[in-house]
Amino acid sequence: MEMPVPDKEILARKDKVVADLRRLIADDSVISDPFETRAYECDALTAYRCPPLAVVLPRSTAEVAKVLAYCNAEGVPVVPRGSGTSLAGGALPTADSVILGVARLTEVLETDFENRFVRVQTGRTNLSVTGAVEAEGYFYAPDPSSQLACAIAGTIAMNSGGAHCLKYGVTTNNLLGVTMVTMEGEIVEIGGAHLDPSGYDLLGLICGSEGQLGVVTEATLRILRKPEGARPVLMGFTSNEVAGACVSDIIKAGVLPVAIEFMDRPCIRACEAFAKAGYPDVEALLIVEVEGSEAEIREQLEKIVAIARTHNPVELRESASAEESAAIWKGRKSAFGAMGKINDYMCLDGTIPVSALPEVLRRIGELSTEYGLEVANVFHAGDGNMHPLILFDANKPGDLETCEQMGAEILKLCVEVGGCLTGEHGVGIEKRDLMTTQFDAPDLEIQMAVKDVFDPNWLLNPAKVFPLHVSAPRRDA
């Protein structure tokens, strides 16, 4: 993956930039020692690394504004960073950039159960937002797999999803307002504890803009009352096609489960070997979870089981206790860990129309044979958000490149069947150069023109989202 050549003139000014930053904000908020900046050389896309010029960790929105205004005036690129859990390289620095981390902004500023929102600083982790309100019986719905570690700032930048978004939506559907600092250093409030704007929906535009339009330092988040209960059912099928048809029938029947998870045989076997969850050895496995009171759970599960039976499942396991529920989820929740144990892997997250599921799985199987790399599939089936895990060996020369080529083919396939490159991880650098397969030139031009409005000098996370040759005229201007 190519990154822009660092600006030599900025590299030469490093000492002055660092000294200036130390004058602007607290001395201990600026990191410039090459040993220490190493900690910021990559995010969760660890194949690509580059230490930044410096790192700043401001303690307030006002400090963020000072740093941005300075960098804007000095022409220094800024790469915002939450917790660095991006799988897409969204927080990957360049050598001439300043990493602006929100790690010190972790306060809960306001909890309001009457109006069902919480206002937090965005360095706070996703899971700890729920932690701040769960004693009162509430939760914050978006639940990306990295929720223990990922910062709210990153989830807003990437518009993160999770396993439960079929019912509760993704970040953008649960975000009410932000305090954002523009690259010019201006602090703006967008939205708030009330719903929906009077004018343009700037909040909707900011969410998912991958840190390219501004740095979000505070967020007002919608919280929901926890359901009375939840219970999964596990179903095994003889083919991916049959499992896919079952998903479609459940949805058509008017049941809206809170989650529908799909695993194929390679994934089931790896998870079983790792977690010993007692999964059957079948071609395809579904975990469907419903919520409500005891009677409501029974009502929904009866319908789901009746539909599943029409597809001749080889296994049908309704949970009868909390222990059994935990066992059903155990394998699924350890899927990435299980893969990590047996191999290096690359996780894609292209989304496809649910109807294309059997075809896409078949063609991924063909690509797997063609490229000689194994693929395990685990994904959120209800919304078509795939997660093919391509297994490779990072120590074997050329394997990463082969894996990347195969990943690109899978994502092109997702677009070809009517889907998209990324459902919840974001474009970052990982899918940047594939954007032209989903978008035509005018589609990308207007998005870049939107960035022009917020960041005319293209200094904020500039080498992301858009193919480098497409954004070059703006970045080099």
Add this chain to the structure above:
Amino acid sequence: MTPASEAELAEAVATAASRGTALRIRGGGTRAGLGRGPLGEVLQTSGLAGISLYEPGALTIVAGAGTPLSDIEAALLAENQRLPFEPMDHRALYRSNGSPTIGGVVAAGASGPRRIQAGACRDCLIGVRLVTGTGEVIKNGGRVMKNVTGYDLVKLLAGSHGTLGIVTEVAFKVLPAPEAAATVTVSGLGEGQAVAALTAALGAPYEVSGAVHVPGEEAVTAVRVEGFEGSVAYRAERLTEVLGAFGPAHVERDAHRVAHFWERVRDLSTLAEGEGDIWRISVRPSDGPGVVAALSHPPAVMDWGGGLVSVRTEPGTDVRSALSDIRGHATLLRAEEPTKARFGVFEPEPAPLARISAGLRRTFDPKGILNPGLMAGPGADIAA
């Protein structure tokens, strides 16, 4: 003009842009009273009609912007599905005729009572095709419900009233229509008690899909639940207990009466019937009673648990000044043109946001030919 295709529409806009001809975008014309104006040559989207894709098993529908909303709803109903966000029908409010289009719904960002549970129009909209003010055809989003590929211009377009582009095709996430619904009501509460009752209901784990208070001599406070028969019976009973703490609660299970009640809430029927300006005010729900009090208790509908207060005031009432201490915003839904000109229809934005909005407008429509003036600020002369 009534272009027969997206390509024709794009060509027409490009020509208009080169000549500096203002265009007034029109779907079904039922919401023409929303915003200032109208100005310019009418450009009708009715040639872009038809459902191009509907996959019930994937909960997605794609249609041309000029497709009548009634066609969409009929197609969905045949598969026992619906648009989740319950779009408001503005015909009673503006006393307009004609048939609302799905493109008009998107342009107005029209959402109804279910917004608090199922999301707004912008939350359910998953893809758009549009023609910008230079005649460029753009696509954004797509036909899958999870999509973070590039910037989310879909949300920006929803509720932009045709001033950023002419939407030519829309894709929506839809939901199953429920087997049953029920309304639980309490009568005679004041606004403060009513919002407390709605708050209690919304803070309970029963997935309330409508929470409204209509103040007045025959004040009614109501919440709605929808779903499978057994679930609705259970939740209605539980909510009877929750609301029972505020007064005797009554459960309505008749499907027709439940639907009729919420349609009237959605369309602001009680306000639309009388004369006067109509404002729509979005605040945090606990501020709802304060809004009604600050305006000296005008006829009102307090939807979204108290957070969306629609009021009918004497013509020319300066609602925004009266509410200056309350955070949120006020939109002047219905008024005579001079009143709209004086206050502006949409809440004026703080300077930094106004600059961003103006920049976006220039980006999408550099010549300013799309619905010029519709979203103009207070005092702006839009005739020029």
